[in-house]
Amino acid sequence: MKDSILLRILRLARPYWPLLLGSVFFSFVASLFSGSIAWLVKPVLNNIFLEKNYHYLRLLPLAVIGIFFLRGVSAFLQSYLMRMAAIKLVNDLRYRLYQKILRLPLAEVRRETSGRLVSRVISDTTAIEPVLGDMFRTLMLEGLTVATLVGVALYRRWDLSLLALTVFPVVAVGSRKLGARARRMRHLAQQEIAALTHQLTESLAGLREIKVYLQESYLLRRFREKLTGYYRYILRVTKYREGSRLLVDLMTGVGGALIFTYGGHLVIKGAMTPGDFFSVLTAILMIFSPLRRLSRAYTGIYDAAAALERIEEVLRYPEETGGSLEAFPPRKAIKFEEVYFRYPYTQEYVLEDINLRIPAGKVVAILGPSGAGKSTLVSLIPRFYDPTRGRVTLDDIDLREFDLVSLRKLIGIVSQEIVLFNATVAENIAFGRPGATREEIIQAAKLAHAHEFIEKLPQGYDTILGHRGFNLSGGQRQRIAIARAILKNPPILILDEATSHLDSVSEKKVQEALERLMSGRTTIIIAHRLSTVTRADLLVVMDHGRIVAQGKHEELLKTCPLYRELYQTLGFEKRASA
Ligand SMILES: Nc1ncnc2c1ncn2[C@@H]1O[C@H](COP(=O)(O)OP(=O)(O)OP(=O)(O)O)[C@@H](O)[C@H]1O
Ligand SMILES: [Mg+2]
Structure with missing residues (x-):
């Protein structure tokens, strides 16, 4: 998984390869200049301090300044270019996530709590950044160093080196195990943070409710619980991380003991010169520090891998899909045919056996007690949800066959909760x-x-x-x-209790405006007002997810007791507000 994550991130960074290449180039230039500083020590020492050569001394300041300057500039450019690529990549991911969120079916958005989606866009993407910024370079440069040192050691005395290197697999396996645990804990910790974010947003939105129902101490307690959870998980992360460092230290001891025992044996026996022995020892000891940096980068990469995994999970979510037909204003009718619906991840049907014809250009009013399924019914028209069974049609064509954008272009909504x-x-x-x-x-x-x-x-x-x-x-x-x-x-208008908030004077005005708006349009209005009800071309009475009656006002008054009841309440409300 570790190498594939690097590859995956590099693939994501592919559009920015000139930046990456430039950064790699400057990092080599920078190390070259570092090397040349060490290299310069010899001629300086010999020519200036020992041979007292003035010619060299005049050149020296220029060379020193020049080298340090160029090294600094290279390091700067290396870091700057890499950072550019990293941020661009992270922003690409954020953009794609946001785009994805906008295209998610409503069903999916409900399932994921918004806090979790927010943490995908903000924190998980941030976790990717250091992979390019630091780890990539660490892996390249330190990897090269380790390879060189191993080469030197093997060249000097291969059997002694192999013996010393046997400790490395132990370290690798141990670190891997501990790393896996650390990752799991880190994931849990991130979930706690997401829950915290969620509670925070929720509390700010519902501050009035919290105050009047005196929920402060309850909410604080829950907040504290989440904080404690976070604390516990992060402590465990630290424990496993430091544990793997401890393992490296222990194994350094074991490796040292092996080398000294076997190496000492070889030297005493005369099978190896002390020079070879110390050369191997130095190389092996020098491996540890870059190796530690490598393993740190490795854990970091695992963190990033986990974050990338979560990001890709979101990016893999199904998007809303539509057909290829271009939708058109209704000429005949919008029809619900044998529609059954239940919300995703729930058991109960909210709509059952709905058969309804909304004639083109007419006004259909839906009435019914709260929770009857009125808002749900109309939400099938813009395809916020699709029927679980049955179909909704526009001039006898299933809505799923229309291109979504063209379908939604036809629809105007004034909904219950206005954002x-x-x-x-x-x-x-x-x-x-x-x-x-x-x-x-x-x-x-x-x-x-x-x-x-x-x-x-x-x-x-x-x-x-x-x-x-x-x-x-x-x-x-x-x-x-x-x-x-x-x-x-729009040719299709959906009004969900559009006038419920208005006083009677404004209501009258808005009613006029709406009537002007409704004329000639196919309108579905969820009516809570007397005036709309009486003027609608068709009235539909819903109860418990079913249509219990439909027809004209006068008919329903005679045939439908629920309608009579609703009508009386509306009439009462009307008189009360007038
Ligand atoms: N997103 C959702 N997920 C699960 N169940 C839902 C969802 N939205 C509504 N419901 C359920 O579906 C049923 C019908 O709700 P709906 O909002 O359609 O009622 P309504 O007739 O519009 O009521 P009101 O007059 O109060 O607006 C209710 O039992 C409600 O709990
Ligand atoms: Mg409603």
């Missing part, structure tokens, strides 16, 4: 149609009755909204979402 992005009001509205002009944006905002309040915001249409921006009220958010949908001007 505003960290961007200006204008940009948030233009989400509906990137590239819209300011006039078009203002026009859409006016139609959605949002223009008035937007103008009163601190920077008007340029006020930053969302996460770290200006906070809007629920009703204001809805009107932004409606403006988005108006601007997109």
